[in-house]
Amino acid sequence: MPTTLGQKIKKLRQDKGYSLDDLARETETSKSYLWELENRDERKPSGEKLTNIAQALGVTTDYLLDEKASPDEAVLREAFFRKYNKLEPDDKEKIKQMIDLWGKK
Amino acid sequence: MPTTLGQKIKKLRQDKGYSLDDLARETETSKSYLWELENRDERKPSGEKLTNIAQALGVTTDYLLDEKASPDEAVLREAFFRKYNKLEPDDKEKIKQMIDLWGKK
DNA sequence: ACTAATTTGTTCTATATAGCGAACAAATAT
């Protein structure tokens, strides 16, 4: 299971069969910087780059950044589901992706 | 409806009754920089800052960054919902937040 | 199999800008 930002990017990229150049082209970033992101843990990319990368890899930025705790309590299921169904297609898709990914970690 | 990153931060912050100093303390950033984020459109904060800010304001980074399209097609609802229920509480909470926010835009 | 060409990954140097601290200004409270 990948845990750092770099590991996640590398895994997702390779799973898609992209080279660094491929991903660089799609994300408006240089391949040298992508390499640093994957291999040097101390990098802190901008939200903009993160957005491009997340999109190219089909995940959300929240998944890449993998935040920490946040207060929790029970969910009202029906209300939840009704709300979900009213979302725009793009947003639905994103929610779905997050659920898929988080379910695996 | 706030549209830029700065507008969103400002609105959320003020709605919570926070001063720039308050938010700065909670998010590991300087108030001067927060001011720039709110008032100068050309700023590009790091994912790290974004994460802190999003958390302090109770939203996701994806909401703050408001990405663009992503491929879409039908969702298998039951599977979807079963998966959702298996998530960790923290993650459930995040999904819920996103749905709430996106439902309003 | 051997080598030349092409693709992929890595390192280095240079530049723009993220992000801070402290000083200043405006507003609000006492």
Add this chain to the structure above:
DNA sequence: ATATTTGTTCGCTATATAGAACAAATTAGT
């Protein structure tokens, strides 16, 4: 009227990020 809180500006340093050039690996040709 003064003190305290809030917002704004400025200059400095660290670091994000690009653009090569270089190295390793892979592919294609003979």
